[in-house]
Amino acid sequence: MALQSWWENIKFQFDLNFVQRNRWRFITTGLGNTLLITLLSLMLGVVIGVVIAGVRSTYDKTADSARPTFGRKVLGFFNALCKVYITVLRGTPVVVQLMIICLVIFAWSDNGVALASLAFGLNSGAYVAEIIRGGIMAIDNGQFEAGRSLGFNYLQTMRHVVLPQVIKNVLPSLMNEFIALLKETSVAGYAAVRDLTYGGNTIAGQTYSYFMPLIAVALIYLTLVMFLTWVVGRVERRLRSNDH
Amino acid sequence: MTTDVLIRVEGLEKHFGGRIHALNGVSAEIRKGEVVVVIGPSGSGKSTFLRCLNLLEMPSAGKITFEGVDITDPKVNINLHRQKMGMVFQHFNLFPNMTVLKNMTVAPVTLHKKSREAAEVLAKQLLERVGLADRAGAYPNQLSGGQKQRIAIVRALCMEPDVMLFDEPTSALDPEMVGEVLDVMKQLAREGMTMVVVTHEMGFAREVGDRVIFMDGGRIIEQGTPEQVFEHPENPRLKEFLGKIL
Ligand SMILES: Nc1ncnc2c1ncn2[C@@H]1O[C@H](COP(=O)(O)OP(=O)(O)O)[C@@H](O)[C@H]1O
Ligand SMILES: [Mg+2]
Numbered sequence: 001m002a003l004q005s006w007w008e009n010i011k012f013q014f015d016l017n018f019v020q021r022n023r024w025r026f027i028t029t030g031l032g033n034t035l036l037i038t039l040l041s042l043m044l045g046v047v048i049g050v051v052i053a054g055v056r057s058t059y060d061k062t063a064d065s066a067r068p069t070f071g072r073k074v075l076g077f078f079n080a081l082c083k084v085y086i087t088v089l090r091g092t093p094v095v096v097q098l099m100i101i102c103l104v105i106f107a108w109s110d111n112g113v114a115l116a117s118l119a120f121g122l123n124s125g126a127y128v129a130e131i132i133r134g135g136i137m138a139i140d141n142g143q144f145e146a147g148r149s150l151g152f153n154y155l156q157t158m159r160h161v162v163l164p165q166v167i168k169n170v171l172p173s174l175m176n177e178f179i180a181l182l183k184e185t186s187v188a189g190y191a192a193v194r195d196l197t198y199g200g201n202t203i204a205g206q207t208y209s210y211f212m213p214l215i216a217v218a219l220i221y222l223t224l225v226m227f228l229t230w231v232v233g234r235v236e237r238r239l240r241s242n243d244h
Numbered sequence: 245m246t247t248d249v250l251i252r253v254e255g256l257e258k259h260f261g262g263r264i265h266a267l268n269g270v271s272a273e274i275r276k277g278e279v280v281v282v283i284g285p286s287g288s289g290k291s292t293f294l295r296c297l298n299l300l301e302m303p304s305a306g307k308i309t310f311e312g313v314d315i316t317d318p319k320v321n322i323n324l325h326r327q328k329m330g331m332v333f334q335h336f337n338l339f340p341n342m343t344v345l346k347n348m349t350v351a352p353v354t355l356h357k358k359s360r361e362a363a364e365v366l367a368k369q370l371l372e373r374v375g376l377a378d379r380a381g382a383y384p385n386q387l388s389g390g391q392k393q394r395i396a397i398v399r400a401l402c403m404e405p406d407v408m409l410f411d412e413p414t415s416a417l418d419p420e421m422v423g424e425v426l427d428v429m430k431q432l433a434r435e436g437m438t439m440v441v442v443t444h445e446m447g448f449a450r451e452v453g454d455r456v457i458f459m460d461g462g463r464i465i466e467q468g469t470p471e472q473v474f475e476h477p478e479n480p481r482l483k484e485f486l487g488k489i490l
Contacts, residue, residue: 069318140337142333142335142336142337143337143339145300145331145333145337146331146333146337146338146339146396148300148323148326149298149300149326149329149330149331149400150326150327150351150355150399150400150403151323151324151326151327151351151355151403152323152351152354152355153323156354156355160350160354161339161350164341165339165340165341168341
């Protein structure tokens with residue numbers, strides 16, 4: 001008897017939260033936005049990360065051999081700038097950065113998805129930069145020297161010798177950053193951006209029942225993360241199996 | 245052996261961080277076709293000297309002239325001159341993500357010294373000569389230490405350099421593999437390659453060295469033919485050094 005009424009209740013809740021008034025759409029739209037924000041911010045993060053890692057590691061790698069030219073000073077300036085960027089972006093909560101971007105700097109805009117992508121991308125860039133820089137610094141200096149001794153200039157050595165090895169080494173870390181980002185974007189609602197979590201919250205606000213919408217949201221995150229983790233595992237195994 | 249000077253080093257100094265003086269005024273000449281062997285105790289500046297020759301280390305002071313060009317001049321494009329100076333490292337430094345053939349051809353092809361076809365023809369000839377023709381498709385981690393070093397030598401040769409610099413090329417090898425690498429170097433010397441070799445292999449120095457340079461404390465203390473240096477050393481520090489290693 002109790003079981004039956006429990007089951008009836010579940011059916012009722014499901015109907016109320018997802019079927020009535022097509023409320024499932026809050027979930028699907030939110031999921032779409034979450035995926036879009038994650039993807040766009042990762043792309044932005046990689047671009048920023050590559051640039052910063054390039055500046056930082058070029059500055060470090062050329063410290064011994066460089067002549068104190070004007071170019072070197074310019075590089076030093078950008079190096080310092082990158083350090084500040086990394087310190088600030090990693091030293092403050094991403095949700096605060098998000099709110100500053102959405103509610104202060106771009107308060108006039110209501111393109112929530114774009115602004116959230118910008119905010120998470122800027123933040124992710126700081127982390128990606130350190131992942132890539134770590135990957136570059138992990139390459140044995142002998143590889144640089146071998147490249148340079150053959151007559152490659154700095155950029156050619158990077159492109160033909162170092163970066164192919166770096167990409168292989170950091171690909172799993174970058175994919176893990178993508179997974180972390182997917183979960184991190186769940187705070188987008190603080191700036192009224194309609195992501196997956198916000199969708200679940202909206203339903204709950206209308207139906208006054210939190211259980212179903214939030215469990216649904218959690219299950220969707222979990223499924224995505226488990227799937228992506230499985231993909232990372234496969235990629236890692238692939239990379240290791242043709243490890244030379 | 246002609247007497248044309250290929251590399252002239254004048255008053256070379258190298259300081260690391262102001263306090264470590266790795267080189268304290270080294271002057272030397274490397275002539276075309278000459279095999280110069282550099283010996284000396286650990287930390288005496290041998291590697292630094294060698295690495296300054298192709299500006300892998302930027303000299304703190306002094307002048308290096310290679311083929312008539314002052315390569316320490318900031319206006320000189322050092323990359324072009326490095327193409328003419330092959331270098332072989334203690335730890336091989338092969339590119340682990342490339343096959344042997346790619347290791348050898350990536351520089352000549354990318355730097356437009358040769359077409360891919362021409363580079364591969366030369367690479368295969370060189371592999372043949374060092375007895376590794378069957379390893380063209382292998383990756384470095386599939387090779388023994390001796391094989392790796394032989395590949396590193398022919399990789400440098402693929403750029404058709406005018407001089408080869410060796411920094412302790414056999415020091416990281418198991419004893420049974422030293423011979424195969426030295427044989428390749430001897431063959432190279434016989435073919436008239438100009439070579440500067442930092443090594444502890446005194447047998448090699450005696451057999452193929454035209455000149456032996458003894459360094460200590462960042463200076464050239466004594467130099468001469470192998471006969472002079474090994475049989476009639478004059479400087480007490482050289483005598484002491486030879487007493488320890490011979
Ligand atoms: N990159 C470096 N930074 C600081 N000190 C160095 C560096 N390279 C070499 N040295 C120092 O310079 C001196 C000469 O070193 P090196 O030329 O490697 O000697 P060798 O090859 O004869 O053993 C040593 O005291 C060494 O510690
Ligand atoms: Mg050394």
